[in-house]
Amino acid sequence: MSNLELQVLGQDAAPGAGPGTACCWPLVREPLDEAAAVDLARMFKALSDPVRLRLLSLIASHEGGEACVCDLAGPFDVSQPTISHHLKVLREAGLVGSERRGTWVYYWVLPAALARLSALLDTPAQAGTALR
Amino acid sequence: MSNLELQVLGQDAAPGAGPGTACCWPLVREPLDEAAAVDLARMFKALSDPVRLRLLSLIASHEGGEACVCDLAGPFDVSQPTISHHLKVLREAGLVGSERRGTWVYYWVLPAALARLSALLDTPAQAGTALR
Numbered sequence: 001m002s003n004l005e006l007q008v009l010g011q012d013a014a015p016g017a018g019p020g021t022a023c024c025w026p027l028v029r030e031p032l033d034e035a036a037a038v039d040l041a042r043m044f045k046a047l048s049d050p051v052r053l054r055l056l057s058l059i060a061s062h063e064g065g066e067a068c069v070c071d072l073a074g075p076f077d078v079s080q081p082t083i084s085h086h087l088k089v090l091r092e093a094g095l096v097g098s099e100r101r102g103t104w105v106y107y108w109v110l111p112a113a114l115a116r117l118s119a120l121l122d123t124p125a126q127a128g129t130a131l132r
Numbered sequence: 133m134s135n136l137e138l139q140v141l142g143q144d145a146a147p148g149a150g151p152g153t154a155c156c157w158p159l160v161r162e163p164l165d166e167a168a169a170v171d172l173a174r175m176f177k178a179l180s181d182p183v184r185l186r187l188l189s190l191i192a193s194h195e196g197g198e199a200c201v202c203d204l205a206g207p208f209d210v211s212q213p214t215i216s217h218h219l220k221v222l223r224e225a226g227l228v229g230s231e232r233r234g235t236w237v238y239y240w241v242l243p244a245a246l247a248r249l250s251a252l253l254d255t256p257a258q259a260g261t262a263l264r
Contacts, residue, residue, distance in 0.1 A: 025192075027188065027189050027192045027193070027241075027246075028189075028192045028193050029193060030189075030193055031186060031189045031190045031193050031207065032185055032186050032189040034182065034186065037182035037183075037185040037186045037189075038182045040179075040182075040185055041179065041180050041181055041182040041184075041185050042180075044176050044177075044179040044180040044185070045176075045177075045180035047172075047173065047176040047180075048173050048174075048176040048177035048179075048180045049173055050166065050169035050170045050172075050173040051169075052173075053164055053169040053172055053173050053176070054163060054164050054166065054169045056159065057159045057160075057162075057163045057164040057169075058163045060157075060159045060160045060255060061159070061160050061161060061162055061163050075163065109159075109255060111255050111256065111257050112257075114159075114253045114254075114255050115253070115254070115255070115257070117253045118250045118251075118252075118253035118254040118255075119250075120250075121246045121247070121249045121250035121253070122246075122247070122250040123192060123241060123243050123246050123247070123250075124243065125243050125244075125247070
């Protein structure tokens with residue numbers, strides 16, 4: 001799937017108009033349906049581990065926007081197989097893409113997936129304050 | 133803590149300038165440190181369950197921005213104690229606030245906490261595409 005396709009798939013989850021338009025904040029607009037909640041919870045579960053969050057950030061902040069698996073184990077006090085397991089969880093959740101080139105596998109973040117989660121959690125600053 | 137204070141505390145996690153300024157996307161700017169990752173992973177763990185995600189959305193989308201616990205069990209095929217457990221997880225993760233008024237406990241989302249997570253996942257659309 002191309003990055004363009006990923007962007008288009010992510011569009012309906014992106015916030016539309018500005019603050020004050022309750023219609024456009026996914027979490028506020030209407031209760032999440034069960035299927036969407038199952039799908040989103042699976043992605044959040046992939047983010048619920050500190051090592052996976054740091055791996056995601058290492059990949060996202062790496063020069064050129066992608067990182068070789070050979071660059072990713074160094075900062076962690078865990079084994080290479082454990083790093084590989086965490087990378088697999090991130091990949092299966094659709095948060096990173098990967099490709100083997102020669103000896104090494106390279107990883108990059110999938111911005112549309114992160115944008116979907118970001119948009120979901122983007123709520124009006126005044127949420128929950130109406131009655132206080 | 134007032135909502136104003138919560139907003140101020142959340143400011144440093146908010147994205148600053150527009151796309152293209154890699155300095156301002158938290159995940160891209162620099163690798164997350166371990167302490168931040170532990171803290172954020174705990175919040176994502178609270179979002180990693182479909183029932184909790186739906187509860188959060190039910191609360192956020194409820195009229196007035198808050199919901200009585202008596203309004204929250206109806207849509208789910210789980211027991212009231214299970215709902216109460218999930219609400220406790222959301223509260224302990226700092227994602228919702230609560231207050232007892234008479235017979236019932238009322239819940240509301242804490243927008244600064246959600247904004248912190250939203251900002252973390254807000255990455256430039258071109259992330260990971262530099263080499264492809």
